[in-house]
Amino acid sequence: MRAFVVVVPVGEIDVASDRLWQLGVRAIEERVVRDDADRVELWTAVGDEPSAVERAVAAVGQRWPVRTVDVVDDATDTWREFAAPIWVDEDLVVVPAWQEHGFGEGVISVEIEPGGAFGLGDHPTTLLSLRAARRELRRSGPGAEVLDVGCGTGVIAVTAALLTGGSVRAVDLASAAVEATLDNAARNGVAQQVLGDATPVGDLDGAYELVVANILAPTLVEMAGDLRRLTAPEGRLVVSGILADRHDHVLRALEPMVVDRTDTLDSWAAVTLRHPPPTSTLRLR
16 A cells, blocks of 8 residues: 655645645645654545545646555555444435444435445535535435436445436546445345446446536546536536635636536535526527
């Protein structure tokens, strides 16, 4: 296992940590830099695949020095001792798969094992995405077809499958994420509903009643045209992984889609968009 290390000034710990959380990391450890009281090291794990490391470098490497370090696997799993259920709604909870649990009647529990991917659902962007997806799936009704872009552990895809009983397409360029998504779909009894693979968004076709993309803002801008194309005429697109006070450029890239609703948590946002109504034309005789 390789750790990903970012060296940051003490005053920028929160900013750097937010960027790492946005990548879906499961834990961040702060370590003192020897002989430098003004800087700290942020240690985390982003996965061993080159694509995962490249995403991490793109997110933080242009601003702060980064490096990777070989570590013992067990050292990266101490976070499991402190993991707790994440309540999405009063009747919907995401549960670490290795914990025993028992909730009241009517509560939907989603068991997630991150495996080699990242994200239990506790990061604000994932929680915002889950809540937005729950709201929109109530609107669209049973059997809605869903696309989860950048599926990570599959927490959004699996939750959508449990809520609707419909089919869910989950894509991620990281094979560890695809594997985790398929494993979690089987764990929750929705393996037949969730199709997970590494197909690039540009190669997908179809029209989905709900598209969820919880990924970095630059990637959202890059794939904006495909996200619009893949959202059904009456469907909704939920984008997250964006800062509450700095995402106008993402919305501009998604035009002519219009904002239906914006939700915020801490310093993060999830924006729900829809296609504009068709323009009617009057023909004069």
